[in-house]
Amino acid sequence: MTGTAPSFLADWPWLTILGIVPLVGTALVAALPTRLARPVSLLTSLVVLAGTIAMCAAFEPDGERFQFVQAYDWIPAFGVQYAVGVDGIALVLIALVAVLVPVVIVASWNEAEEGEQAMVPDAGSSAPAAGRIRSVKTFFALILVLETMMIGVFAATDVFLFYVFFEAVLIPMYFLIGSYGGPRRSYAAVKFLLYSLVGGLLMLAAVIGLYVTSADQGEGTFAFERLTELEISTPVQIALFLGFFIAFAIKAPLWPFHTWLPDAGAEAPVGGAVLLVGILDKIGTFGFLRYCLPLFPEAADILGPYIIVLCVIGILYGALVAMGQKDLKRLVSYTSVAHFGFIGLGCFAFTSQAQTGAVLYMVNHGLSTGALFLVIGFLVARGRTRNVEDYSGVAKVAPVLAGLFLVAGLSSLALPGLSTFVSEFLVLVGTYTRYPVAAVFATVGIILAALYILWAYQRTMQGELRVPAGARMRDLRGREVLAVAPLIALMLFLGFYPKPLTDVITPAVNATMQDVGKQDPAPTHAQPTR
Amino acid sequence: MPTDIQAPSFDYAALSPMFIVFGAAVLGVLVEAFVPRRSRRRVQIVVSLAGLIGGLVAVVLLAGHSSLEAEGAIAIDGPTLFLQGTLCILGAASILLLSERSLDSSGGDIVTQAAVLPGSREDLQLSESQGIQTEVYPLALFSLGGMLLWPAANNLILSFIALEVLSLPLYLMAGLARRRRLLSQEAAVKYFLLGAFSSAFFLYGVALLYGYAGSVDLGDIFDATGRAGSNEVLLLLGLAMLAVGLLFKVGAVPFQAWTPDVYQGSPTAVTALMAACTKIAAFGALLRIFYVGFGRTEWDWRPMMWAIAIVTMVVGAVLAVTQTDVKRMLAYSSVAHTGFILVGVIAVNREGLSGTLFYLVAYGFTTLAAFAVVTLVRDSSGEATHLSSWAGLGQRSPLVAGVFAFFLLALAGIPLTSGFMAKFAVFQAATQGGATALVVVGVVASAVTAFFYARVIVLMFFQDPAPDGPTVAIPSAYTAATIALGLAVTLVLGILPQPVLDLADQAALFVR
Known part of the structure; x- marks a missing residue:
């Protein structure tokens, strides 16, 4: 840590504290009576949020690359350390975790009871709903455990520790989808778990390969900063890069590794879906920036153009397929496939604007898609069906719901003035300087985004009032508005004033670019380079 | 050559763990004869536990000891x-599991008269009777004594004797299940016949190696491999025959065919003993041999082991997917794990040895406890091992289902469980030993195993219970302690x- 830390706050082991608090909350939720589960978990998540805000205040954008660093030997036999620390990229993603978890808890306040009502009636093989008991305590305990793992995965600076969190994060999400999800929850949960595990195990092979390479060149280590200094021959780099890349591409998910997302996103309970798409998927794109590029620069250079092609295909494919969806939650999932194409584009375009844009995009996508999932979740909880065609003219009875749907949708299509516009613009500009053709194709994706969002809005919210039989289509309650409001507020604020984020992100992006050994193509643009 | 070996020495202290366990077994036989019914x-429980704990204490006192005893045998x-x-x-x-009496209505899972014809009137009476059978304790102790001896045997004849001492009681114990007698007897006969075959192979291998080296001492065989002009054919044939016997006991493909039937038919406590302890002892012997x-002719056996490790991982993982019985599924999972452990064996470096030792500990405890959980889930006819009857268990009995799910995740190798660390240890050692391709097969097979473990979790937690499903019996302290x-x-x-x-790293040095 820099010696000139302005306050005592900088010396606290923030990351460890933030990781432990949700675990304490989990223990409390498990120990206390059921009626206290919700308030205790909300309180826990708010404590984490407060801690994160304090940590962000203590973070020095121009200081060391990794701050709040801690490193202790964990398993010396494998050269593994408990090593944590954040750069700007990890910091903003941890902040996103801290914001989304309380939002999800508020939005899922009645989840364990509401979940069953949201089932589609013609649920095939699924048994009658009456017999299922859904433990409220377990639900909130899982969310809090998930929070610990999500913070851990972004905070780890030891590749082994990262891998542990990377895999462990799957288990609570698996149970969230499988126990609290929609009618095809088992299928979706297993598909989610297996896709991620296959990727994860390939990464395990690459992690071991990395360790053995480091052992060949001295002492075996998993410490990120020492691994970046390794000399790895190009063929080995490509093999290891692919091990990491496929794991992250499945997680992100990039086309053609995306097929688990629509199922998982559609069947997950609303809160689970927000965390899944909002944060868990970001682990993949975060992994591109943190691990794929700096550790294997030559491989990234060689394979980058092919990945750009995959990203562009993903942007167009996701958008086109989203238009064809009849299921609202699947629709949002496919829009995410398109969005992740943009993020991937930003990561692999190797310009500082594009990468800054990609990181901003990760945050903004978490906010906007989170809001969209929440609003759709509220709609589905009322109508008890996810089918687009079952809704029409909902705005007439539920104007607030419709309004929030529109705002969240507009941010998803990157309307200027909302935060997503800034990030999408940066990604496109940054990509254009290196890959103009890809940028042109990606721009088509923006137009398609307008189509799928506005068309979905038009079909469900406008026109003759028609709601599913037996549904009580009321407007949003105070709690529901309270859940979405912070996300909308943040999107507006960051849309007009993204500087707090870019200030933190830019140095981290520049450090990454340096690791890759890339310069921005001349002439340089808005982002200052050091 | 044999003349300049050191003077005959029996350091009884160094051999004490085996003496204590065998002594307890003999005492157990006397208890059968003299103690009132x-x-x-x-008394048997006390004697058995005292013998094993005494053995453990002796092992601890011997820590760091390294010598050849009994003329190098x-x-x-x-x-x-x-x-x-x-x-x-x-x-x-395992003794604790064998002692469990509160789960089954008639008390205990061990039949009192194993020789009664299944389906006969006596058999029906037998299943109702409250009688108990205590010969199983000395049997288990003899078997365990053989298991203690096997990894220590530095001489192929002694190795064969240890193999038989551990196997014969196991063949018998496989046939002792109180419920589903026919399956149990089938398991015993199958295990015995195939086991006898594999022992014969082993013995034939010993004979050929004697022809090659002029000795059955591992040290002499090692010396012989360094001399030019020996008969390579005898060496290779002997090695292959020996490997058949060893790979049979560890349950590697293509010698795994007995595993599912025997695991399914045996009383679950005996299955747990076989799955955990036999595998450990057999791998110990395999490593030493x-x-x-x-050690000098690794290029003769490594390619063979490569092939066997690959087919073991793949066949074990793939066949487990199709199983509908939880004990059979765990049996195939044990086959797959044999493959993973072989990856560590093939590394042929110190990391590989210590990783294999660590894997055996991690796997042994997890699998023993997993079988212990299986004994808890019951319906009117005994253990409900068909997977369909496990549906919705997570709602009926969240604690038991949660614990079982944790064991499954450990077997699948999810981080923060022992299974992950173990897998990491052997895979890392194998990569360092140049067996990268094997590791890639290993991770793919791991993904397949994860599928069927995840499927059981789906059944337990994500599906609704069947109306007449099994109940979870409340265990006595015996089983509860084992699971804990x-x-x-x-x-x-x-x-x-x-x-x-x-500990494994310090232990990873063979005396020659």
Whole structure:
């Protein structure tokens, strides 16, 4: 840590504290009576949020690359350390975790009871709903455990520790989808778990390969900063890069590794879906920036153009397929496939604007898609069906719901003035300087985004009032508005004033670019380079 | 050559773990003869546990010891003591499982008269009777004594004797299930016949190697491999025959065919003993024979082991997917794990040895406890092992289902469980030993195994219970203690594995 830390706050082991608090909350939720589960978990998540805000205040954008660093030997036999620390990229993603978890808890306040009502009636093989008991305590305990793992995965600076969190994060999400999800929850949960595990195990092979390479060149280590200094021959780099890349591409998910997302996103309970798409998927794109590029620069250079092609295909494919969806939650999932194409584009375009844009995009996508999932979740909880065609003219009875749907949708299509516009613009500009053709194709994706969002809005919210039989289509309650409001507020604020984020992100992006050994193509643009 | 070996020496202290366990077994036989029937069970439990705990204490006191005993026939060294200690603990846990009486309505899972014809009137009476059978304790102790001896045997004849001492009681115990007698008897006969075949192969291999080296001592065989002009054909044939016997006991493909039937038919407590302890002992013997006896000719056996490891991982994982019985599924999973452990064996370096030792500990505790959980889920006809009857168990009995799910995740190798650390240890050693391709097959097979473990979790937690499904019996302290032990070890080795890794690393040196 820099010696000139302005306050005592900088010396606290923030990351460890933030990781432990949700675990304490989990223990409390498990120990206390059921009626206290919700308030205790909300309180826990708010404590984490407060801690994160304090940590962000203590973070020095121009200081060391990794701050709040801690490193202790964990398993010396494998050269593994408990090593944590954040750069700007990890910091903003941890902040996103801290914001989304309380939002999800508020939005899922009645989840364990509401979940069953949201089932589609013609649920095939699924048994009658009456017999299922859904433990409220377990639900909130899982969310809090998930929070610990999500913070851990972004905070780890030891590749082994990262891998542990990377895999462990799957288990609570698996149970969230499988126990609290929609009618095809088992299928979706297993598909989610297996896709991620296959990727994860390939990464395990690459992690071991990395360790053995480091052992060949001295002492075996998993410490990120020492691994970046390794000399790895190009063929080995490509093999290891692919091990990491496929794991992250499945997680992100990039086309053609995306097929688990629509199922998982559609069947997950609303809160689970927000965390899944909002944060868990970001682990993949975060992994591109943190691990794929700096550790294997030559491989990234060689394979980058092919990945750009995959990203562009993903942007167009996701958008086109989203238009064809009849299921609202699947629709949002496919829009995410398109969005992740943009993020991937930003990561692999190797310009500082594009990468800054990609990181901003990760945050903004978490906010906007989170809001969209929440609003759709509220709609589905009322109508008890996810089918687009079952809704029409909902705005007439539920104007607030419709309004929030529109705002969240507009941010998803990157309307200027909302935060997503800034990030999408940066990604496109940054990509254009290196890959103009890809940028042109990606721009088509923006137009398609307008189509799928506005068309979905038009079909469900406008026109003759028609709601599913037996549904009580009321407007949003105070709690529901309270859940979405912070996300909308943040999107507006960051849309007009993204500087707090870019200030933190830019140095981290520049450090990454340096690791890759890339310069921005001349002439340089808005982002200052050091 | 034999003349300049050191003077005959029997360091009784160094051999004490085996003496204590065999002594307890002999005492158990005497208890059968002289102690009155009503207090026999209690005395047997005390004798067995005392023997195994005494053995463990002796192992601990011997820590760091490294010498050849009994004219070089027995090696007391790091791997021996490490595995003997593990076997004593797991053996004691198996004894606890065998002692469980509160689960079955008639008391205990061990039949009183194994020779009665299944389906006959006596058999029906037998299934209702409250009688108990206590010969199983000395049988288990003899078997465990053989298991302690096998990894220590530095001489192929002694190795064969240890193999028979551990196998014969097991053949018998496989046929002792109180419920589903026919399956149990089939298991016993199958295990016995195939086991006898594999023993014959082993013995034939010993004979050929004697022809090659002029000795059955592993040290002499090692010396012989260094001399030019020996008969390579005898060496290779002998090695292959020996491998058949060893690979049969560890349950590697293509010698795995007995595993599912025997695991399914045996009383679950005996299955647990077989799955955990037999595998550990057999791997101990395999490691010693290949590392000590054939350490110089690794290029003769490594390609063979490569192929066997690959087919074992793949066949075990793929066949497990199709199983509908939880004990059969665990049997195939044990086959797949045999493949993973072989990956560590093939590394042929110190990391590989210590990783394999660590894997055996991690796997032994998890699998023993997993079988212990299986004994809890019951319906009117005994254990409900068909997977369909496990549906919705997570709602009926969240604790038991949660614990079982944790064991499954450990077997699948999810981080923060012992299974992950173990897999990491062997895969890393194999990569360092140049077996990268094997590791890639290993991770793919791991993904397949994850599928069927995840499927059981889906059944338990994400599906609704069947109306007439099984109940979860409340175990006595015996089974509860075993499960708690397994849970603790699985968790601790997953989070803080360093002490045991250190222990395995210090142990990873064979005496020659």
